[in-house]
Every structure is written in C-alpha cells, then in structure tokens.
Amino acid sequence: xxxxxxxxxxxxxxxxxxGAPVVVLSHCLAGSMDxxxxxxxxxxxxxxxxxxxxxxxxxSSAPDEDYTMEMLASDVAALxxxxxxxxxHFVGISMGGMIGQTLAVMHPEKLSSLVLCDTTCMVPEAxxxxxxxxxxxxxxxxMSPMVEETLARWFSPPFRESNPGIMDNIKNIxxxxxxxxxxxxxxxxxxFNVHGKLPSLHIPALIMVGENDPGTPVDSAxxxxxxxxxxxxxxxxxxxxxSNIEAAGAFNEKMRHFLxxx
Numbered sequence: 001x002x003x004x005x006x007x008x009x010x011x012x013x014x015x016x017x018x019g020a021p022v023v024v025l026s027h028c029l030a031g032s033m034d035x036x037x038x039x040x041x042x043x044x045x046x047x048x049x050x051x052x053x054x055x056x057x058x059x060s061s062a063p064d065e066d067y068t069m070e071m072l073a074s075d076v077a078a079l080x081x082x083x084x085x086x087x088x089h090f091v092g093i094s095m096g097g098m099i100g101q102t103l104a105v106m107h108p109e110k111l112s113s114l115v116l117c118d119t120t121c122m123v124p125e126a127x128x129x130x131x132x133x134x135x136x137x138x139x140x141x142x143m144s145p146m147v148e149e150t151l152a153r154w155f156s157p158p159f160r161e162s163n164p165g166i167m168d169n170i171k172n173i174x175x176x177x178x179x180x181x182x183x184x185x186x187x188x189x190x191x192f193n194v195h196g197k198l199p200s201l202h203i204p205a206l207i208m209v210g211e212n213d214p215g216t217p218v219d220s221a222x223x224x225x226x227x228x229x230x231x232x233x234x235x236x237x238x239x240x241x242x243s244n245i246e247a248a249g250a251f252n253e254k255m256r257h258f259l260x261x262x
Contacts, residue, residue: 001013001014002059003078003079003082003083004082005075005078005079005082006071006074006075006078008055008060008061008063008075009060009061010052010053010055010060010061010075010079011033011052011053011058011059011060012033012050012051012052012053012079012083013033013049013050013051013052014048014049014050014083015040015044015048015049016040016043016044016045016046016047016048016049017044017045017046017047017048018048019048020046020047020048021047021048021087021088021089021112021259022047022048022049022050022085022087022088022089023043023047023048023049023050023088023089023090023091023259024050024051024052024076024080024088024089024090024091025039025040025049025050025051025052025091025092025096026052026054026076026090026091026092026093026095026096026097026099026100027051027053027054027057027092027093027094027095027096028093028094028095028096028118028154028241028242029094029095029182029185029186029189030057030143030146030150030173030174030177030182031057031094031095031173031174031177032053032057032058032173032176032177033051033052033053033058034058034169034173035093035170035173035242035244035245036051036244038244038245038248038251038252039091039244039248039251039252039255042252042255042256043256046260047089047259050079050080050083050085050088052076052079054072054075054095054096054099054181054185055067055071055072055075055181055184055185056177056178056180056181056182056184056185057177057178057181057185058176058177060181062178062180062181062184063180063184064180064183064184065180065184066184066187066188067184067185067187067188068188068191069098069099069102069188069189069191069192069194070102070106071188072095072099072102072185072188073099073102073103073106073107074106076090076099076103077103077106077107077110080110086110087109087110087111087112088110088111088112089111089112089113089114089115089259089262090103090104090111090113090114090115091115091117091255092115092116092117092119093117093118093119093242093243093244094117094118094119094215094216094241094242095119095185095188095189096117096119097116097117097118097119097120098119098120098188098189098192098194100114100115100116100119101114101116101119101121101194101198101224102192102194104201104203104205105194105197105198105200105201108201108202108203111203112203112204112262113203113204113205113206113258113259113262114201114203114204114205114206114228115205115206115208115255115258115259116205116206116207116208116221116224117207117208117209117243117244117251118208118209118210118213118215118216118221118241118242118243119216119220119221119224120192120216120220120223120224121193121194121195121198121220121223121224121227122192122193122194122195122223123189123190123191123192123193127190128190131186131187131189131190132190134146134186135182135183135186135187138179138182138183138186139179139183142179143174143175143176143177143179143182144175146174146182147171147174147175150174151167151170151171151174153214153215153240153241154170154240154241154242155167155240155241155242155245155246156212156238156239156240156246159240159246166245170242170245195223195227198224198227198228199227199228199229201228201229202229202230203228204230204231204258204261204262205224205228205230205231205232206231206232206233206234206254206255206258207221207224207225207228207231207232207233207234208221208233208234208235208236208243208251208254208255209221209233209234209235209236209243210235210236210238210239210240210241210242210243210246210247211235211236211237211238211239212238212239212240213239213240213241213243214240214241215241216241218235221233221235232258234254236250236251236254237250239251
C-alpha cells in the first residue's frame with residue numbers, strides 16, 4: 001500500500017486483527033519494513049500492525065536532500081492520519097527509535113506507548129566525521145562497500161556464521177537502499193539530540209538494547225531510560241545492534257508483556 005504524505009510516497013503495510021490496537025514498526029538506517037518479519041506474526045494475533053519504509057528506504061520516495069529527524073517523524077504522523085488511526089503503540093529500532101522519540105516530543109497525543117530499541121537520544125559531535133565519511137563513501141561508491149561493516153555492527157560473529165540465509169536477506173536490503181535516502185537519513189542522525197526534551201514526556205516507555213550492541217550500547221539505553229519518567233529498561237543477553245532479529249525470542253517476550261500492560 002502507498003500513502004502520499006508531505007510531498008512524498010510512503011510504502012506501508014497493515015495486517016493483523018481488525019479493530020485491535022495499532023502497533024507501528026519503524027526500522028533502522030539502511031533497513032526496510034522487512035527487518036520486522038520476526039515480530040509481525042507475534043503481534044498480528046492481538047494487534048493491528050502497521051509497518052512502513054522510512055523516507056529514503058525500500059519502496060518509499062528517496063528525495064536527494066538533507067533530511068531531519070523532525071521531517072521523518074512528521075512523515076509517520078501524516079501516515080497515521082492517512083490511515084485514519086487515532087493512537088498507536090510505536091516500536092522503533094536504531095533510527096526508528098530516534099524517530100519515535102521525536103514523534104513523542106512533537107505529537108505525544110498520537111502515542112499510547114513507546115518501545116525504543118538499540119537507539120540513542122543524542123549523537124555526540126565526535127561522531128560527526130564518522131557520519132560524514134559514511135555519506136561520502138555511499139555517494140562515491142554506492143551501498144555495496146557499506147554491507148560488511150554494517151553487518152559487523154548489527155550482528156555478533158556467531159549469529160552471522162550460523163544464519164547465512166538471514167545475512168543474505170539483510171545484505172540485499174542494505175544494497176537496495178537508495179544512496180540519496182541513506183545520505184539524507186544519515187545527515188538527520190548525525191544532528192540528532194532530544195535528550196533535554198525527554199523528561200517532559202508522560203508516555204509509557206520501554207527501552208530495549210542488545211547486551212553487546214557496539215553502536216548504541218547499554219549506556220545509551222540507560223541514558224534514555226533515566227531521562228523518560230517511569231520508563232522501563234531491558235537488556236537482551238548476547239545480542240548486537242539488531243536485537244529484534246538476533247534475540248527475537250527475548251525481544252518479542254519483553255515487547256508483548258509491555259504492550260499488554262498499556
């Protein structure tokens with residue numbers, strides 16, 4: 001399905017039990033809605049599930065310009081309105097978690113709860129050169145050079161070695177990401193900082209993180225947890241950055257228990 005929002009086209013999918021509470025799933029940089037495959041069936045029994053390709057990814061529009069996190073959050077807000085949904089449970093991983101935090105700050109009335117996974121509330125200035133280098137590499141050489149280093153951050157070596165089929169699927173998703181979309185979203189990430197705004201939130205929140213996440217480590221999750229009043233936190237043993245895939249069982253159990261309460 002497609003929705004025209006904010007001058008672009010967003011690709012999305014709605015499945016699950018009609019009339020049930022809605023869960024929105026928001027993916028990582030260089031991902032797509034398909035990274036949520038391990039969660040969809042788990043959620044469909046009790047929820048309506050809306051997953052989408054973020055601006056610049058998958059089958060959504062990828063305008064060649066700098067994006068902002070406010071822009072990406074406004075896309076989701078407009079998609080929720082276009083689907084005639086009043087409130088949602090929002091689940092976001094990595095960049096999707098940044099989008100979720102920004103959406104909570106901009107449109108708290110749209111959220112019943114917030115699940116933030118393997119993400120951060122601020123990107124340090126010291127990381128700016130790293131992000132600029134990633135943007136430059138993508139623009140000069142395409143997405144293929146990004147594949148192996150991305151997989152090394154996303155999954156532990158044992159998981160990569162024992163799941164070649166999953167790795168092939170993820171490689172294809174990374175390679176298929178439009179360079180313009182990667183660059184636009186990477187620029188949004190590099191400038192992201194909502195830490196000072198999180199204490200004003202009054203939305204039930206669960207922060208989850210892989211125990212060995214090298215990109216947004218446990219300390220990053222704890223910083224969000226300490227900033228959002230009344231939030232919960234869960235560390236998923238052994239997992240790297242895409243904990244929803246590597247530790248799908250534990251991830252789903254924590255998510256299901258949290259959503260059932262709210």
